[in-house]
Amino acid sequence: MATDETTAVTGSAVGASIQKFFDEYGLGFVMVASYFGSGSVFIASSAGVRYGYALLWAAAGAVLFGFMAQDMSARLGIFGEPLMVFARRKLGRAGATAIALLLTVGCVAWCLELTAAVGKGIEVLSGGAVGWQPLALVVGGAAIVTGILGYDAIERVMTLMMFGLLAAYVVVAGASGPEVADVATGFVPSVPDAGALTLVAAIIGTTALWPNFFLESILVRQKGWSDESAVGTMRRDLGMGYVVGGLTTIAIVIATAAVLRPAGVTELDTFITPGRALAEVLGGWALVLFLVGALAAAFNSIVPIMWTPAYMIPQALGYDVKADDRQFKLLYAGLVAVGSLSPLVHAVFGLSVVDMIILFPAYNGVVGLPLTALLLFWAVNDRETMGEHRNGLGINAVNVSLVILSVFLAVSSAGDVFGAILSGSF
Known part of the structure; x- marks a missing residue:
């Protein structure tokens, strides 16, 4: 009887500790889970394969960049209003709706890419027993069920998943046997060639994900963060999330740099390729993990x-x-259902899974990121919205860097991205 009582007390204490953690933290892990998708795995793997450890500094810098961008979005939600509410107030209903619909196209494109990527990965793990097309539809259905569970449940799932990802990739990186001294040199900024600069921009671009600028400004109120006293907690939350995301990215770069580059692998076809190549050196467990x-x-x-x-x-x-509203759930489910039609996109446009993984995030970089970066810059510097909590000079320097980077990427790559999408080839 005493043992049962002790177990019950221990379980109660653990449950209380978990609840206390999520009462204050967790939103940062939702934001990191949002950006850390198949594109992030592919980009980090490409950095390791092509440049070894040389771009580890960019992965670390991207964490700081993403943290500061999210900090601006969070402060906008705490001291002002959600970013789209700001857009409606400044641009009117018609202007804000046009922006919302344009950005929604980008989100659906991302969903198409992600359902295709998960479907393709399951096809590989199953040895081709089931094609990726029907699996993509199943993935979309699972995402609908998961997404309507409510914010609190999602927050716990995303936090657990991010710690799981960190553990998985740290195990693979550790098994790859990297030289510590060589790894350390990678945190000293260097740009081996022009192609490396493009990868640096991609690492930063995928970490500073534009949907998060809207989402964080909305969900801070879900956490009860509504005044100056919440800023410290918000920043600790973001810090924990982005440290986990950054370490996971660094682990992927290290694993691919330590194993694939010495093995002569210099280019990747898809995010699946590193797993297959790692399996040849480390064993089948590395592919699975x-x-x-x-x-x-x-x-x-x-x-x-x-x-x-x-x-x-x-x-x-x-x-x-709010996430519990019927209107929200119906709209979410409908949009995810459309985003599950990646097999139809494949049939109509001739885009492969690899094409979608590369091109649809690129579309968002061309359209969504510059538009949203400009809107966020406007909002956090608007006296009427932020009052005394407007951006300072230092934070504005980061914000301006984000705007310049996003506009540069959009102008330099728009033609290639749209041309590839419409032609059905990359």
């Missing part, structure tokens, strides 16, 4: 990314919605 991690990361991204338009569209129209 790497690929399961990549699939979990891709699935993780679907829910928060598709939450964004389910909030944005009603806000642009002048309605305040």
Whole structure:
């Protein structure tokens, strides 16, 4: 009897500790789960394969960049209003709705890519027993069920998944046997060639994910963060989330740099390729662990990314919605259902899974990121909205860097991205 009572007390104490943690923290892990998808795995793997440890500094810098961008979004939600509510107030219902619909196209494109990526990964793990097309539809259905569970449940799932991803990739990185001294040199900024600069931009671009600018400004109120006293907690929350995300990215770079580059692998066809190559050196367990991690990361991204338009569209129209509202759930489910039609996109446009993994995030970089970066810059510097909590000079320097980077990437790559999508080839 005493043993049962002790077990009950211990379980109660653990439950209370978990509840206390999520009463204050967890939103940062939702934001990191949003950006850490198949594209992030592919980009980090490409950095390790092509440049060894040389771009580890960019992965660390991207964490700081993403943290500061999210800090601006969070402060906007705490001291002002959600970003799309700001857009509606400044641009009117018609202007805000046009922006919301344009950005929704980008979110659906991301969902198409992510359902295809998860479906393809499961096909590989199953040895081709089932094609990726029907699996993509199943993944979309699972995302619908998961996404309507409510914020608190999603927060716990995303936090657990991010710690799981970190553990999986750290195990693979540790088994790869990297030289510590060589790894350390990678944190000294260097740009081996022009191609490395493009990868640096990609690492930063995928970490500073534009749907998060809207989502964080909305969900801070879900956490009860509504005044100056919440800023410290918010920043600790973001710090924990982005440290976990950054370490996971660094682990992927280290694993691919330590194993694949010495083995002569210099280019990757898809996010699945590193797992297959690692298996040849480390054994089949590395393929399973790497690929399961990549699939979990891709699935993780679907829910928060598709939450964004389910909030944005009603806000642009002048309605305040919460995750538990029927209107929100129906809109979310409908948009994810459309985003599950990656097999149809494959049939009509001739885009392969690899094409979608590369091109649809690129579309968002061309359209969504510059538009949202400009809107966020405007909002956090607007006296009427932020009052005395407007951006300072230092934070504005980061914000301006984000705007310049996003506009540069859009201008330099728009033609290639749209041309590849329409032609059905990359």
